[in-house]
Amino acid sequence: MSIKPYPLQFKAEIKERIWGGRALEDFGLELPPGAIGEGWMISDHPNGITRVANGPLQGLGLDQIREAYGSEWFGTRGSSASNGRFPLLIKLLDCNDDLSVQVHPTDDYEDLPEGESGKTEMWYILDAKPGAKIIYGLKEHMDAQTMTVAIEEGRIMDTLHEVNVKAGDAFYIPAGTVHALCSGVVVAEIQQNSDTTYRLFDYDRPGLDGKLRELHIEDSLRVIAYDGAGASRMDTTNMAPGQWLTIASSPYFLVEKGLIQEKEAAAATKDSFVILMIADGEGHLRWEDGELTVRAGECFLLPATLGGYEMYGALTVLRCSVPAS
Structure with a gap:
């Protein structure tokens, strides 16, 4: 029996981190005990494959759906050129403490782990305590020798x-950009489907196992884009209802932010799936064959063959797709 396409919601893969806390409970995630730093909301990575939580495909992993439906559901641009997997990884992060100072490689870095791609990403700040900050690039006139x-x-x-930083700020972080989230922020992260991170500095603190975490100085110094990789930031707090604003554009993802106060109609295309991340508010997602209640912290994968859909209510939404090459 063929399955008609419908918006897929996944059970988050929960990751304990030395820098995590409990703030993701405020976004609807069910957390085990411990310091929880990450919820992988949509993932086809071997380190955490998410499983469908709704509808006829409930219980299946994103990898199984990819294998069964391929480009029919994900679109002609819906797989990674490096390994054939779903091309993006969607996360929520609770930074109760500072993350390590780190950098990610590009797709063409010769020492990438087998099966991995590079890692370009973007952050949208969901919540920030007064005085919260991030590390975002190097000061001027830095080179490998100086570093x-x-x-x-x-x-x-x-x-x-x-x-x-404050809630509503958006940051585009191309591979090669030195960066670190610092304490007091909750972040939505959209990135290439990669789990490769090179740490430059980790504050000399022990990890969850009581041992100092590994640093990757040589790899880091080799992949840093000392002249800049095109990083950019945007304050999105003054948007008007009904407006859609592009907050990150890369070869790997296009991310728009929208404010919905009544109703917004759109349609998926056969070129790319659409990911909807609800950043704030509550409302409904309706398509030809059904309707879902949606709220802050939830993510939905809309198949490329879904056709038209509507969102209505009082919602702040991040909408993500894969752009034409």
């Missing part, structure tokens, strides 16, 4: 650019 000396002398923090 090496600073690391050897314990002065790496002197090389980093810090910025204050």
Whole structure:
């Protein structure tokens, strides 16, 4: 029996992290005990494959759906060129403490782990405590030699650019950009389907096992884009209802933010799936064969063959698709 396409919601893969907390409970996630740093909301990565939580495909992993339906559901641009998997990984992050200072490689880095792609990503700040900040790139006139000396002398923090953040800020972080989320923020992250991170600095703190976490200085210094990789930031707090604003555009994903106060009609296309992440509010998602109640913290994967759909209610939505190459 063929399954008619419908919006897929997944059970989040929960990740305990030394820097995590409990804030993801406020976004509807059921958390086990511990310091929970990440909820992988939509994932086809071997380190955490999400399973469908609704409808006829309930219980199936995203990898199984990919294998069964392929480009019919995900679109002609719906697989990674490097490994054939679903191309994106969607997360919620609770930064109760500072994350490590880190950098990600590009697709063409020669020492990528087998089966991995590079990792370009974007952040949308869902919540931020007063005074919250992130590390976002290097200060001017930094090169590999300057960074090496600073690391050897314990002065790496002197090389980093810090910025204050608030809810509604969006950051585009191409591979090669040194970055770190700091304490006091909850973030929606949209990224390439990769789990490769090179740590430059981790505050000399023990991990969950009581041991210092591994640093990757050599790899980091090789993949940093010292002249910049095209990182950008945007304040989206002054948007008007009914407006859609592009907040991140890359070869891997296009992310728009929309404010819905009544009703918004749209349609999926055969080129790409659509991911809807509800950043705030509550409302409904309706398509030809059904309707779902949606609320802040939930994510939905709309198949490329879904056709027309509507969202209505009082909602702040992040809408993501794969752009034409």
